[in-house]
Amino acid sequence: MMLAANDRERRQSIIDACLRMNALGINQGTSGNISLRHEAGMLITPTSVPYETMQPEQIVYMGLDGSFDPAQRPSSEWRFHLDILKARPEVNAVVHAHPPYSTILAIMGLEIPPIHYMIAVAGGDTIRCAPYATFGTQELSQYAVRALEGRLACLLEHHGMIAIGPSLSKAMWIAVEVETLARQYHGCLQIGKPRLLSKKEIKNVLGRIAGYGPAGK
Secondary structure: OOOOHHHHHHHHHHHHHHHHHHHHOOOOOOOOEEEEEEOOEEEEOEOOOOOOOOOHHHOEEEEOOOOEOOOOOEOOOHHHHHHHHHHOOOOOEEEEEOOHHHHHHHHOOOOEOOOOHHHHHHOOOOEOEEOOOOOOOHHHHHHHHHHOOOOOEEEEOOOEEEEEEOOHHHHHHHHHHHHHHHHHHHHHHHHOOOOOOOHHHHHHHHHHHOOOOOOOO
């Protein structure tokens, strides 16, 4: 497969982000997957390919109608990647991972409440937990899209976490911030019931935090 320089660069950015997910400890093995809006569709990680050996040519291009080269196998979670990008035109990147603390809360069916003002980077005063559905199904995709309404991140019950953003660097940054919030909330629950910030205060923070975080591609 001959790739144009820009195409190769975008595919490599996905591989680099996958490697960074594991290096940061927010994912393990090949359980996570990443997509990036590209031309009239999206680029997405292939299924069951170790990040360390993944090549740009192995990143799968999918049309927004779900079409792809049958010689390639996209991530089993391609449905929610595709549906999120279709539902959210302002979003250009989707990061899905199984971070330890986010997944602990997701297993318990807990959303993350406003324990810290940084929750605002995910777009609201909570990080919702989508109901459980089998991985790779249309049902899970529908739950994820709904949990992300007005938000840039959500948890998936008994599964993991999704972070989205206008750029891959922003989506990755949000993923790390969500896992940090999950760890903080988990720690609070070991001590007792934490005090929460008010909706009014989170609204105030949302007005101040616009543009916070990386602005890269």
